[in-house]
Amino acid sequence: MSMGEDFSSSLEATPMSSHATLAPVGYTGFRWATQIDPIWNAYLLGLVLSLAERIEDARIPKSERKIFSYRYEGDSDRLFELDGWTRFQSRSRELAEQYPYVVTADIADFYPRLYHHRIENALQAVDTSGARRRNVMKILGKISNSASYGLPVGGPAARMLSELTINEIDLLMEAERGESEFCRFADDYRMFVRDVPTAYRMIGSLSDKLHSNQGLSLQKSKTAIYPADEYLSILDPPEPAEGSAAKFLSLHLHFDPYSETPVEDYDRLRNQLEQFDILDLLRRELVKGQVHASVTKKLVKALRFLDEGSRELAIRSLLDEGNFERLAPVMPHVLMSIHSSLEGLSRDFALYVASEIRRRIDADHYIVRIELNLAYMIRVLSTVYAKESELLLIRLFNQPHGFRSAPSPVIQRDIMLLLARWGARYWVTNQRSQFQHAHPWVRRAFEVASFTLEDEGRHWRQGQRRALPAYDQIVLEWASERINQPGWEIPL
Numbered sequence: 001m002s003m004g005e006d007f008s009s010s011l012e013a014t015p016m017s018s019h020a021t022l023a024p025v026g027y028t029g030f031r032w033a034t035q036i037d038p039i040w041n042a043y044l045l046g047l048v049l050s051l052a053e054r055i056e057d058a059r060i061p062k063s064e065r066k067i068f069s070y071r072y073e074g075d076s077d078r079l080f081e082l083d084g085w086t087r088f089q090s091r092s093r094e095l096a097e098q099y100p101y102v103v104t105a106d107i108a109d110f111y112p113r114l115y116h117h118r119i120e121n122a123l124q125a126v127d128t129s130g131a132r133r134r135n136v137m138k139i140l141g142k143i144s145n146s147a148s149y150g151l152p153v154g155g156p157a158a159r160m161l162s163e164l165t166i167n168e169i170d171l172l173m174e175a176e177r178g179e180s181e182f183c184r185f186a187d188d189y190r191m192f193v194r195d196v197p198t199a200y201r202m203i204g205s206l207s208d209k210l211h212s213n214q215g216l217s218l219q220k221s222k223t224a225i226y227p228a229d230e231y232l233s234i235l236d237p238p239e240p241a242e243g244s245a246a247k248f249l250s251l252h253l254h255f256d257p258y259s260e261t262p263v264e265d266y267d268r269l270r271n272q273l274e275q276f277d278i279l280d281l282l283r284r285e286l287v288k289g290q291v292h293a294s295v296t297k298k299l300v301k302a303l304r305f306l307d308e309g310s311r312e313l314a315i316r317s318l319l320d321e322g323n324f325e326r327l328a329p330v331m332p333h334v335l336m337s338i339h340s341s342l343e344g345l346s347r348d349f350a351l352y353v354a355s356e357i358r359r360r361i362d363a364d365h366y367i368v369r370i371e372l373n374l375a376y377m378i379r380v381l382s383t384v385y386a387k388e389s390e391l392l393l394i395r396l397f398n399q400p401h402g403f404r405s406a407p408s409p410v411i412q413r414d415i416m417l418l419l420a421r422w423g424a425r426y427w428v429t430n431q432r433s434q435f436q437h438a439h440p441w442v443r444r445a446f447e448v449a450s451f452t453l454e455d456e457g458r459h460w461r462q463g464q465r466r467a468l469p470a471y472d473q474i475v476l477e478w479a480s481e482r483i484n485q486p487g488w489e490i491p492l
Helices: 007-013 037-051 052-058 084-096 116-124 131-143 156-176 198-215 230-235 245-249 263-272 280-288 293-305 310-317 321-327 330-340 347-362 371-381 387-397 407-423 423-436 441-455 454-466 472-481
Strands: 019-027 031-036 102-104 181-185 189-193 223-228
Touching: 007 131, 019 156, 019 330, 019 371, 031 037, 037 052, 037 156, 052 156, 052 472, 084 102, 084 181, 084 189, 084 230, 102 198, 102 230, 116 156, 116 407, 156 181, 156 198, 156 387, 189 198, 189 407, 198 223, 198 472, 223 230, 245 280, 245 293, 263 293, 280 293, 280 310, 293 330, 293 371, 310 347, 330 371, 347 371, 347 387, 371 387, 371 407, 387 407, 407 441, 407 454, 423 441, 423 454, 441 472, 454 472
Parallel strands: none
Antiparallel strands: 019 031, 102 189, 102 223, 181 189
């Protein structure tokens, strides 16, 4: 029976679990990021995708060039149109050249504060039968621990739901704009007006609509009225200089190894990157008091396409003591880049990187105290085995992670899988006694890890199999099919 045919029974047989953690925003801010059980995340996405065309049709048409965020592409190999932010900026420039004043406004806490009843009302218009709507709302209620508000940040399902819900505000703005213009990307509005009184009216009107209809508000610090020439001066130039950071920011670094032409796509991307001195652009960011987040994220993403010598130099720069702290707002991106860029580099260099990561963890560096950063540090450690890393992870397993007083299931899951990959059977065996009390994600990690215990693991699985939930049975079947395949290793 599929999950949708008897949704309540599926929820009971495979209870949903999720985990929210802090992600850095700027140097002193945070937002919540939520990870959902893979099977329920896939089911939620499937529900929303089944309504995606109706959701797109309900929105202001693309041809109006007003709403640029997460426009659905049903006939493409991707969910959303590329370059939404770039086209939003381009349209903003175009309109600023036609109007004397520009209003910038940003919705405060957009995803975390969206009320579920407003999401449900918006879904009602695109799901006439109501079955998918009810299931979506039950999942959101589980994720939010029965709170009546909040969307999990980051996933495509949440993006589609947020766009459908805020569409009501867009339609009201369009109906009442008069001679003014506006455009939006996600929670960023730009309004273009003839005079200052109209600018104030637009701010008040948007504020009233957000509060009355959605219970949302504008961020005071990001709401401003600019003369058009001043607004244009703070935008990136329309034709940035060759080799500049602004020009680099316009590049598309997406690479899909599973495309029909992966070799050609990779060569094309390498040729584009050769027009830039990535190391020099990165150095320019690192000498600033505060890095430009968007530029730095894109620069570190490009490192894996550089030659081996350039990658080593870049990674050493990223791990430099002063630079490491300067990169705090984009640390998850830096660590993901280091992880992917180590492929093909020497074992000695990978051991050096691992020692630098361990040093920060051992020192309880404030950047390590952010759970998301620690999770990506473990991914970096996973690239090369070292006994010191093994012992560190064993110590970390039951310690509090992040700013809470308890271990994180994400950290524990990854440590379990990594130590099993490294063959630390003595430690994996010792975790059997904790299985019943562990978080579901940690239990599933142990189920996969048990395949490294050979006969001992086989006997354990035989004794547990009947009592395991349906999803855990799928995990065991998946692992049993792969464990003896040549070259396969336990993934994180």
